Amino acid sequence: MSEQMLAEQQTLIPVYALMDQLPETEGPRPESPLCHADLASLAEQGSREGGVRLQEQALLGHLVLRGSLQNESFVQGFAQVMGMALPGALESAAAGDASVRWISPDEWLLIVPGKQAFSLEKQLREVMAGHFSIANVSGGQTVLVLAGQDAVNVLKKSTGYDLRDRNFPVGKVVTTTFAKTQAVIRRTGQQEWELVVRRSFADYVWLWLQDASAEYGLTVTA
Amino acid sequence: MFSIYCPYCEEHREEEEFHAKGQAHIARPRDPESCSDKEWGEYLYFRDNPRGLHHELWVHAAGCRKFFNITRDTQNYEIKETYKIEAEPRITATQAQ
Numbered sequence: 328m329s330e331q332m333l334a335e336q337q338t339l340i341p342v343y344a345l346m347d348q349l350p351e352t353e354g355p356r357p358e359s360p361l362c363h364a365d366l367a368s369l370a371e372q373g374s375r376e377g378g379v380r381l382q383e384q385a386l387l388g389h390l391v392l393r394g395s396l397q398n399e400s401f402v403q404g405f406a407q408v409m410g411m412a413l414p415g416a417l418e419s420a421a422a423g424d425a426s427v428r429w430i431s432p433d434e435w436l437l438i439v440p441g442k443q444a445f446s447l448e449k450q451l452r453e454v455m456a457g458h459f460s461i462a463n464v465s466g467g468q469t470v471l472v473l474a475g476q477d478a479v480n481v482l483k484k485s486t487g488y489d490l491r492d493r494n495f496p497v498g499k500v501v502t503t504t505f506a507k508t509q510a511v512i513r514r515t516g517q518q519e520w521e522l523v524v525r526r527s528f529a530d531y532v533w534l535w536l537q538d539a540s541a542e543y544g545l546t547v548t549a
Numbered sequence: 550m551f552s553i554y555c556p557y558c559e560e561h562r563e564e565e566e567f568h569a570k571g572q573a574h575i576a577r578p579r580d581p582e583s584c585s586d587k588e589w590g591e592y593l594y595f596r597d598n599p600r601g602l603h604h605e606l607w608v609h610a611a612g613c614r615k616f617f618n619i620t621r622d623t624q625n626y627e628i629k630e631t632y633k634i635e636a637e638p639r640i641t642a643t644q645a646q
Contacts, residue, residue: 416557416558416559417558417559417560430613431557431613431614431615432557432613432615434613487563487565488562488563501558501612502611502612502613503562503563503566503611503612504563504565504566504611509611
């Protein structure tokens with residue numbers, strides 16, 4: 328190997344694949360895993376009455392952050408870039424358009440507007456050092472928001488987790504079973520819940536939610 | 550249906566979120582190359598099957614996905630304690646006797 332090639336190799340460090348998944352330029356068109364359901368059209372023609380409202384927050388930027396709370400640059404770097412602290416067990420935090428969920432003792436799920444994911448990942452990598460990882464999993468999952476007076480009744484059919492106020496206050500987040508799959512469930516309001524579901528299970532969850540909310544009346548909102 | 554305490558989520562969860570993964574505290578030999586066939590075979594395949602207290606490895610598969618340990622009574626299925634993966638059990642068979 329020539330000296331020039333060696334020098335080139337050394338400049339490649341650190342080695343990680345950082346890709347803008349929603350580039351401004353012409354390219355592959357991003358699609359939500361529920362794009363076949365055409366929720367936008369359903370929102371226009373759907374009934375305006377019902378105990379449950381469902382909204383897909385499609386094409387957001389999902390970043391999985393892993394690192395130790397003992398790693399100062401990880402903890403403080405996150406606070407510096409995102410303007411909020413990493414939440415503790417089963418808690419979530421939000422600042423502006425961004426929100427972060429505790430999903431494991433060394434793992435957090437950060438959700439930001441789709442177009443910001445690339446630049447935020449770059450900024451986070453600049454301030455963090457040591458042993459950590461950031462993975463852009465935006466294409467692998469989607470966010471569904473379930474709201475309304477009967478939203479909790481739909482959830483009660485879907486998960487064995489205790490949804491009562493004393494066990495599940497606003498802001499709490501749990502990863503648990505949901506129908507025959509799993510979801511990251513976060514309570515965002517007294518009558519509002521956010522589900523993060525896997526891409527491959529999104530259609531199943533959509534069909535399940537239609538069935539489970541039929542008796543209360545389901546309204547799809549844009 | 551069990552309600553199992555996850556030491557990482559720090560709360561009780563439904564049994565269906567968990568999977569059992571067999572006997573706990575099985576240390577991999579530091580130098581596998583110098584093991585005899587008997588030592589390596591016992592490490593790989595031989596497990597305790599006690600009547601009474603048993604330390605087991607479980608995983609919170611549908612929750613935080615962390616592995617942890619459970620001390621369980623195999624006679625009445627009672628869960629005595631759950632503890633983090635690096636911790637030592639507080640309840641052991643020698644204590645109980």
